[in-house]
Amino acid sequence: MKILNNLLRTGVAALAIATAAGAAHAQTSVPLVESGSSLLYPLFNLWVPSYTATHPGADITTTSTGSGAGIAQSIKGLVQIGASDAYLSDAMVKAHPEMLSIPLAISSQAVNYNLPGVTNLKLSGPILAGIYEGKITKWNDAAIAAANPGVALPDHVIIPIHRVDGSGDTFIFSQYLAFSDAGWAASEHYGTSISWPAVSTAIGANGNSGMVTAAAANPYSIAYIGVSFADQAAKAGLGQAALLDKHGEYVLPTAETIGNAASSVAASTPADERISIVFTPGENAYPIVNYEYAIVSSKQPAPAIGSAIRDFLGWALSDGNNMSFMSKVHFLPLPAAVKALSQAQVDKIQ
Amino acid sequence: MKFRPFRVSVLLLSLLIPAALVAVVFFLVAYSGQAILFNGLHFMTQISWNLGDLYSDPVTVNGISVPPGANYGILVFIAGTLASSGLAILIAVPLSVGAAIFLAEAVPHRIRPALSMLVELVAVVPSVVFGLWGITVLIPLIGRYLSPSGNGYGLLAASVVLALMITPIIASTLYDALLQVPKENRESAFALGATHFEVVAKAMLPMVRTTLIGGIVLALGRALGETMAVLMVSGGGINILPTSLFSPISTIASFIVSQLDSAESDPTNMSVRTLSEIALVLFLITLAVNATAKLLSSGALNVRKRQS
Numbered sequence: 191m192k193i194l195n196n197l198l199r200t201g202v203a204a205l206a207i208a209t210a211a212g213a214a215h216a217q218t219s220v221p222l223v224e225s226g227s228s229l230l231y232p233l234f235n236l237w238v239p240s241y242t243a244t245h246p247g248a249d250i251t252t253t254s255t256g257s258g259a260g261i262a263q264s265i266k267g268l269v270q271i272g273a274s275d276a277y278l279s280d281a282m283v284k285a286h287p288e289m290l291s292i293p294l295a296i297s298s299q300a301v302n303y304n305l306p307g308v309t310n311l312k313l314s315g316p317i318l319a320g321i322y323e324g325k326i327t328k329w330n331d332a333a334i335a336a337a338n339p340g341v342a343l344p345d346h347v348i349i350p351i352h353r354v355d356g357s358g359d360t361f362i363f364s365q366y367l368a369f370s371d372a373g374w375a376a377s378e379h380y381g382t383s384i385s386w387p388a389v390s391t392a393i394g395a396n397g398n399s400g401m402v403t404a405a406a407a408n409p410y411s412i413a414y415i416g417v418s419f420a421d422q423a424a425k426a427g428l429g430q431a432a433l434l435d436k437h438g439e440y441v442l443p444t445a446e447t448i449g450n451a452a453s454s455v456a457a458s459t460p461a462d463e464r465i466s467i468v469f470t471p472g473e474n475a476y477p478i479v480n481y482e483y484a485i486v487s488s489k490q491p492a493p494a495i496g497s498a499i500r501d502f503l504g505w506a507l508s509d510g511n512n513m514s515f516m517s518k519v520h521f522l523p524l525p526a527a528v529k530a531l532s533q534a535q536v537d538k539i540q
Numbered sequence: 541m542k543f544r545p546f547r548v549s550v551l552l553l554s555l556l557i558p559a560a561l562v563a564v565v566f567f568l569v570a571y572s573g574q575a576i577l578f579n580g581l582h583f584m585t586q587i588s589w590n591l592g593d594l595y596s597d598p599v600t601v602n603g604i605s606v607p608p609g610a611n612y613g614i615l616v617f618i619a620g621t622l623a624s625s626g627l628a629i630l631i632a633v634p635l636s637v638g639a640a641i642f643l644a645e646a647v648p649h650r651i652r653p654a655l656s657m658l659v660e661l662v663a664v665v666p667s668v669v670f671g672l673w674g675i676t677v678l679i680p681l682i683g684r685y686l687s688p689s690g691n692g693y694g695l696l697a698a699s700v701v702l703a704l705m706i707t708p709i710i711a712s713t714l715y716d717a718l719l720q721v722p723k724e725n726r727e728s729a730f731a732l733g734a735t736h737f738e739v740v741a742k743a744m745l746p747m748v749r750t751t752l753i754g755g756i757v758l759a760l761g762r763a764l765g766e767t768m769a770v771l772m773v774s775g776g777g778i779n780i781l782p783t784s785l786f787s788p789i790s791t792i793a794s795f796i797v798s799q800l801d802s803a804e805s806d807p808t809n810m811s812v813r814t815l816s817e818i819a820l821v822l823f824l825i826t827l828a829v830n831a832t833a834k835l836l837s838s839g840a841l842n843v844r845k846r847q848s
Contacts (some may be wrong), residue, residue: 258801279595281807349691354776354790356802379609383802385590386778393693393788394776396798403675407683408691 219247220498226253226260226273228397229297229358229416230482232519234273237510241502250502257358258382264485265289270499272485275358276382277464288489291464292535293481294506296522298417298448299359301478302428304405305329305344312337314434315370315469315477321412322350322367323374324389329410337434347391349411351404354394356382362468362480363414369469370434370477402426414478417443417520435477436469443476448522451475456525463531481528482521488538496540503536568820575813578604579612583817586613588779591802591811598808605808612814614821619781620789621825623695624770625763628702629756635703636710637752641740643711644718656715663708671772674701679773687786693775696785701769706759713755717748750837757833764826770794792822 224234231254242248255263257274264272265286277291301318303311317333320326326333330343353360364380378384386392393411395404398419405413406426415423420443423430432440441447454472459465469477484503490496511523524532576583578601592610599608643656674697683692721744729743745752775788776798782789790798796815803811 256801258804262804276805279805279807281595281597282805284597285807347689349689352776354771354778354794354798356799379593379595381591381594381802382805383591383799385588385611388587388778388780390780390783390787391689391691392775393691394774394778394790394798395693396771396776400675400772404693407675407680410690 219249220492220494221249221251222271222495222498222502223269224250224252224271224273225255225263225269226271226485227257227275227358227482228254229275229418230273230294232418233295233482233515233521236515236518237506240515241505241510245501245505248498248502256356257361258356261485264487267487267491270486270490270495271503274483274485275480276361277466277481277483278485283462283464286487288487290484290486290488290535290538291462292484292486292503292532293463293524293528294484294503294532295482295511295516296448296452296467296524297358297480297482297520298443298451298476298522299362299478299480300415300417300420300423300443301363301412301431301433302402302405302415302423303412303431304409304428306409308341308343309429310338310341311429311431312434312440313431314440315367315374318412319367319371319374321348322352322389322392323378323387324392327391337440344410346410349391349393349408350389351393351395351401351408351411351413352386353401353414354396357397358382358480359398359414359416360384362466362478365466365468366433366478369466370436402428420520433477435475436471437473437475439474441474441476443478445522447474447476448479451477451479452522452528453525456527459528459531461531461534463528463535481524486539489540493540500536500539503539504533507532507536565820565823568816568823572813572817572820574604575612575810575817578602578606578810579814579817583612583614584618584821585615586611587615587781588613589616591799591806594802594806594811604810606810607806607808610810614792614795614818616777616779616781617790617792617795617818618821618825620695620698620774620777621764621791621793621822623782624698624702624774624789624791625760627695627699628706628763629760631699631703632707632710632759633756636707636714636755637745639707639711640714640718643715645736645740656712659708659715660712661708662704663712665705667705667766667769668772670701670705671769674769674773682786689786691775691786693773693788694777694786695774695782695789698770698774698789698791701773702763702766705766705769706763709759709762710752710755713758714748714752717751718744721747753833753837757830757837760829760833761826764791764822764829765793766791767793767797771798792818792825796822 234252238250260272260274263269278289329348330345335343361382364384368375368380393404395401398416401413401415402419402422405411405428432442435441450472451467451470454470454475455467467479507529516523588611590609590611592607594607596608598605647655679692679697682697683690725743729739770791771794777788777790796818803815
C-alpha cells in the first residue's frame with residue numbers, strides 16, 4: 191500500500207495542507223502535517239489522538255508516503271515533520287544544513303525463514319550476504335552447516351526474497367550485510383533500494399505484507415521482515431533466525447537484546463544523532479536495530495509553527511515514549527541519554 | 541471573417557488535450573536532460589541497474605554530479621515490459637474473441653445484456669484487486685503445478701494477471717462491433733448454406749478486423765502502463781534478464797514506482813531524473829505500438845499484400 195500512497199502523496203499532502211489551512215482560519219492553532227515512513231505511520235496515528243486530547247487546538251495530519259518522500263517533502267517545506275527509517279546522508283546535510291534527524295523510537299527487524307522441519311536456524315551477516323549474492327545457493331551449504339551444528343539442513347535451493355519498493359527495512363538489512371561482510375560493503379553498499387545481485391531464484395516482494403505472503407508461499411525461502419509484521423510472520427509459520435552479533439554470539443530479536451543494542455550506542459550517539467545502531471559492539475545485542483527519525487527543518491517559516499512542532503515532538507519524546515504506545519507497534523522507547531539528545535535537537539527548531 | 545464564439549471555444553477546448561500531451565513530453569525531456577547526457581545510448585542496452593551509494597558523497601563524472609557507483613541500465617525492464625504485455629495479448633486475444641462471439645451469437649437475447657454488462661464490469665475492477673487475486677490464488681497455483689522451482693512469482697503470473705485485466709476491454713469493443721455487422725451479411729451467408737461457424741469466421745469477423753485491432757491497441761496501452769498489479773506478482777526482477785516463464789521480471793511502469801521513494805533521497809537528484817528518462821522511454825514504446833496498430837488497421841500494410 192505504501193507504493194500506492196506514494197503515487198498519491200502529492201495529492202494527499204496538498205489536500206491535507208489545504209484542509210489544515212482551512213481549519214487554521216477558523217481557530218488560532220497551527221496545522222502540522224506529518225508525512226513519510228509507513229513503519230512510523232501507525233505510531234503517529236496512536237500519538238496524535240492522545241496528544242490532541244490533552245492539547246486542545248493541536249492540529250496534526252498524518253500521512254504514510256514512504257521515507258524518501260517524507261524526507262523530500264520536509265526539505266521542500268511541504269510538510270513540517272518528515273518521518274524516516276533512515277537518517278539523512280552526509281551529502282544531504284551538506285546541501286541542507288538546516289535539516290535535523292531526530293530519533294523518536296527504536297525499531298528492529300527479523301530475518302525469517304520458511305524451512306520445513308527446521309525451527310532453530312542461526313545465520314550471520316556473511317552467510318546472508320552469500321545467499322543474497324548467489325554464492326550460497328543450497329540450504330546444506332558448508333557455511334550454513336558450520337553455523338548450525340546438529341541441524342538437519344535440507345539439500346534444497348534457497349529462495350532469497352527482497353523488497354522491490356524503497357524501504358527502511360532494506361536500508362537496515364543491507365547495513366547489517368555491509369557492516370559484517372567486506373565483500374558486500376564494496377559491491378552492494380547499503381540503501382533503501384539497492385542493486386540486488388543477479389540470482390535466478392530470487393524474488394522481489396512489495397511491502398512487508400508482500401514479504402510475509404511470498405515467504406509463506408515459497409518453502410525454502412528467506413526474507414527480512416520489519417518488527418511491526420512479526421505477528422503476521424509468526425502466524426504464517428515463518429521461523430525467526432538468530433543472528434550473529436559483533437560480539438560473536440547468535441541472538442534472537444527480543445526486547446532485551448534489542449534494548450542492549452540501543453543502550454550500547456546511547457553513549458556514543460553524536461549530537462546530530464545520525465548514527466547507525468546496526469551491528470553494534472554490545473554484548474548480547476541484536477544486530478538489526480534502528481532509530482526511527484523525524485526529519486525536521488530547524489528554520490520554520492513562522493515562530494508559531496516552530497513552537498507547535500517543538501511542543502508535539504517534546505511530548506512524543508516524553509509521554510509519547512511510553513511503553514503503552516510503543517508495545518502496540520513493537521517499538522522500544524529511546525534510552526534516556528538519547529532522549530536528552532533528541533530533546534536538545536527539538537529545542538533548536540525555530 | 542466573422543467571429544464565431546462557439547467555434548473558438550470548442551477549438552480551444554479541443555486543443556487542451558494535445559497541449560497536455562505536449563506539456564508532458566516537454567517536461568519529461570527537460571527534466572531528464574541531464575540524465576540523458578549522463579546515461580548515453582547504452583542506457584537502453586545495459587542490464588545492470590544501480591542507484592549508487594546514496595549515503596556517500598557524490599562524485600563528478602563528466603562534469604555531472606552523481607552518487608558513487610551509480611549506473612543505470614534498463615534493458616531488463618524493457619524486456620520485462622514487452623514480454624509481459626506481449627504474452628498477455630497472446631492469452632487475452634483468443635479469450636476475448638471467444639467471449640465476444642459467444643455473447644453476440646450464442647447467448648439467448650434475454651440474458652445477453654446482463655452478461656455483457658458483467659464483462660464490462662470486469663474492465664473497471666481496480667488493478668490492486670487483480671494483484672491481490674494474483675498473490676493469493678494464481679501464484680500458489682503456478683508454484684504448485686507449473687513452476688519447476690516452486691516459485692510462482694514472475695513473467696507468467698504477471699502476464700496472466702494482465703491478460704485478465706485486458707480481456708474485457710478487447711471483448712466488449714469486439715462484441716459491440718459484432719452487433720453492428722449488417723443483418724444482411726449474416727443472413728445471406730446462412731442462406732448460402734454456411735454453418736454457424738463459417739458465418740462467424742468468414743462473414744462477420746473480417747468485417748470487425750479494424751475494431752479488433754483497435755481493441756487490442758487499447759488493451760496493450762493498459763498492459764504496458766499497468767503498475768500496481770504487476771508490482772505485486774512480477775517478482776521484481778533486477779539485474780537479470782528473464783530466461784523462462786517463471787523468471788522474475790520488472791516492467792518499466794512498476795519499476796519507476798518501486799524506485800521513486802529511494803530516488804527522492806538522492807542528494808544529486810540524478811536518480812529522479814533517470815526515472816523521468818525511463819518514463820520517456822515508456823512513452824516512446826507506447827507511441828510506437830500505437831503507430832504500428834494505426835498502420836495495421838488503416839490497411840496501409842494490406843495494400844502491399846494485395847499487389848504482390
